[in-house]
Amino acid sequence: MKIKRILISQPEPKNDKSPYSELAEKNGLKIDFRPFIKIDGVSVKEFRQSRIDILAHGSVIFTSRTAVDNYFRIAEELRLVIPDTMKYFCISEATAFYLQKYIVYRKRKIFYSNGTFANLMEMIKKHKTEKFLTPLSDTHKEEIPKKLEQAKINYTKTIMYKTVSADLSDLSDVNYDMLVFYSPSGIKSLIDNFPDFKQNNTQIATFGPKTAKAVKNAGLKVNIKAPTKEAPSMTMAIDQFIVENSKKKK
Numbered sequence: 001m002k003i004k005r006i007l008i009s010q011p012e013p014k015n016d017k018s019p020y021s022e023l024a025e026k027n028g029l030k031i032d033f034r035p036f037i038k039i040d041g042v043s044v045k046e047f048r049q050s051r052i053d054i055l056a057h058g059s060v061i062f063t064s065r066t067a068v069d070n071y072f073r074i075a076e077e078l079r080l081v082i083p084d085t086m087k088y089f090c091i092s093e094a095t096a097f098y099l100q101k102y103i104v105y106r107k108r109k110i111f112y113s114n115g116t117f118a119n120l121m122e123m124i125k126k127h128k129t130e131k132f133l134t135p136l137s138d139t140h141k142e143e144i145p146k147k148l149e150q151a152k153i154n155y156t157k158t159i160m161y162k163t164v165s166a167d168l169s170d171l172s173d174v175n176y177d178m179l180v181f182y183s184p185s186g187i188k189s190l191i192d193n194f195p196d197f198k199q200n201n202t203q204i205a206t207f208g209p210k211t212a213k214a215v216k217n218a219g220l221k222v223n224i225k226a227p228t229k230e231a232p233s234m235t236m237a238i239d240q241f242i243v244e245n246s247k248k249k250k
Contacts, residue, residue, distance in 0.1 A: 060133050
């Protein structure tokens with residue numbers, strides 16, 4: 001079948017020079033973006049049930065801006081005053097700068113990595129006497145607590161926000177030739193919204209082995225996998241699929 005319409009299960013890129021724009025122009029595609037998941041912060045009531053004392057921790061590990069938002073949201077709703085002595089360990093420079101939304105940046109002790117948790121761990125290990133709080137999603141990467149435990153870091157994991165399926169009911173009558181997924185949560189949302197979904201001729205593209213596994217567990221077929229040696233990005237993988245598909249028809 002000829003690929004004409006593609007749905008990406010993520011927010012639309014803010015950059016006009018997105019690789020998807022180039023992919024669409026090159027192959028004459030109509031590409032739509034729609035987040036299949038959304039983030040819900042846990043309620044103060046739920047957080048209280050965990051019996052975690054935020055102020056008993058002298059350092060916080062932030063792996064995303066969402067973690068930052070929910071940490072300060074919970075603190076505000078609990079009417080806590082975060083002390084100036086709090087240390088912040090951030091996954092990236094962008095996440096660290098985002099703290100300016102809540103604190104006076106230049107007056108705080110802030111550390112940030114190159115975007116990888118492995119690099120951030122090197123900084124955390126230099127402060128082993130600290131007690132860390134780690135705000136996470138209910139679908140967080142297991143790598144995070146695992147590495148902290150291996151390094152014998154004194155930390156407390158707290159779930160401050162949850163990944164839930166978005167309402168996709170408005171897409172019930174819309175047909176796409178290809179669906180693109182970047183996480184298992186996206187697959188869960190598809191099934192939650194459309195429990196009777198039949199793949200038929202719809203091509204499914206996945207990024208990462210966990211996403212591909214989620215598709216198979218849902219009884220569906222993965223047609224395009226990324227990243228691969230030949231296609232390190234999703235757009236490259238889709239482009240190669242379209243080219244190969246067109247050759248078969250000739």
